[in-house]
Amino acid sequence: MSSFLGVGNLVLDTILTTSHFPAENEEMRAEARQLQPGGNAANTLYVLKQLGHECALASAIAVDDSGRKLLKAVSDRGIDTSLCQKRLKGATPTSYVLVNKENGSRTIVHYRDLAELDFEHFARQEIERFDWLHFEGRNVDNLKGMLNIARTFCPNTPISLELEKPRDGIEALFGVPNLIIIARHYANDTGLADAEAAIEHVRTFAPQATLVCTWGSDGAWFASPGNPIRHQPAIPVPRVVDTLGAGDTFNAGLLHKLAEGAPIDEAVRFAAELAARKIRQQGFDNLLAPLADDQPLTHVDNVTNARATIARVPGKEFSVILIKDGEGKIRAWVNNCPHQHVPLNEAYKVDVNPFTQTMKCSVHDAWFKVDDGECVEGPCYGDHLTPFPIRIDEDGNIYADTSESD
Structure with a gap:
């Protein structure tokens, strides 16, 4: 050089x-x-x-x-x-x-x-x-x-x-x-x-x-x-x-x-x-690294209201939970329980109750609403999961929306 x-x-x-x-x-x-x-x-x-x-x-x-x-x-x-x-x-x-x-x-x-x-x-x-x-x-x-x-x-x-x-x-x-x-x-x-x-x-x-x-x-x-x-x-x-x-x-x-x-x-x-x-990122740091929104998290066909889809965010140290709410809208939450800041699937899979539209942290048995991330039962009652911004392209691929998350 x-x-x-x-x-x-x-x-x-x-x-x-x-x-x-x-x-x-x-x-x-x-x-x-x-x-x-x-x-x-x-x-x-x-x-x-x-x-x-x-x-x-x-x-x-x-x-x-x-x-x-x-x-x-x-x-x-x-x-x-x-x-x-x-x-x-x-x-x-x-x-x-x-x-x-x-x-x-x-x-x-x-x-x-x-x-x-x-x-x-x-x-x-x-x-x-x-x-x-x-x-x-x-x-x-x-x-x-x-x-x-x-x-x-x-x-x-x-x-x-x-x-x-x-x-x-x-x-x-x-x-x-x-x-x-x-x-x-x-x-x-x-x-x-x-x-x-x-x-x-x-x-x-x-x-x-x-x-x-x-x-x-x-x-x-x-x-x-x-x-x-x-x-x-x-x-x-x-x-x-x-x-x-x-x-x-x-x-x-x-x-x-x-x-x-x-x-x-x-x-x-x-x-x-x-x-x-x-111009796709804030500032000059890590210009040669791949952007998170260059790689899809998953496809819309993989997301339902009966199962939590866990996806690793490219270039980040955390994963997100993708799930459909009662109206069929895809919700995305940072996979981090607010009680002790561990992934909801740390001990086991994230259980979902499609009738009450809630999902459970496998570590603390805390239940969270799918539509707004509020804890409605468990040690972090009243706290919320952190929403994660996503975008969906015309082919149904789901990406991290880094223009919002950064």
Whole structure:
């Protein structure tokens, strides 16, 4: 595998998951809150690390309490932070992110009171030891010198540039990278109508570079030097959970395959597949693991009102109970008795009384209603089983609905 240096922003993301996007002046309660490292380069490196590469980050970091925690969190992800520049003045950059559970969209409000990574600090680093240098297209005044040093001292090392937003003077730097990744935001804010127009625009400044332009759900367009523009459609997903960092994940997949020596079309295809995998889950952890909702729990034909069907949830440490209620609706409950937190079938099978529509824990002889999970007899009287979200496809396969359970 390869060693990557990512140069860019490092921020503290405060992510709030909401049931819907709030209207102006609306008061609402978030369903979940998560604090995690953010920033394009940091996210891309974390995905590259999961793909088996050695990764290092060069970024400015505040020495406040949030900065120390942020640096530790990045290090805990296996990313080398020794090239980061610690700033005595300023505060840790923070992004406040609203993730809309209805459609997986993310809205970001960013606050920054910290100077960027400076050229002098970067120039002192031993960048020759890396196999790939990846830069965020920001901090243009310092970026110019960084790119020039990179090309001078690492003439055979691939250099990639992520172009997220227009920046004054950034087009003058396009002649250095081997690869430029163009975001839709850059195209829109530059007045370019579509991805092909964006590639043609950047190509006038960077005839030497392979160009890739991402366009969300429409896919990505790409072209190698001197070749026509081609299109990679987005990979369909059954349900969008979280789009935050989808572009960073795409970039990681692209760099991964190119570093392996894959042709550009294969690399873009893999990047699209990896981005599709990411938007089906919250966050970046365990991106290469199979999703629980990729494998069926069972089929509707196996579920009746006279027998409890026990199914192991893929990727989880527990099983679920599937059973039909009196109206024929399939109910799903986490297989965990609330009395002493043991599976209901720990000692024996789960007995079912189809006449009273109840089922019994084999350990404590507690009886639970099938329709709402309430204990109506036994040591946990009045307590409830935990419902488990499921979805049923058109063929009758029953899956864990991870968009709800996560």
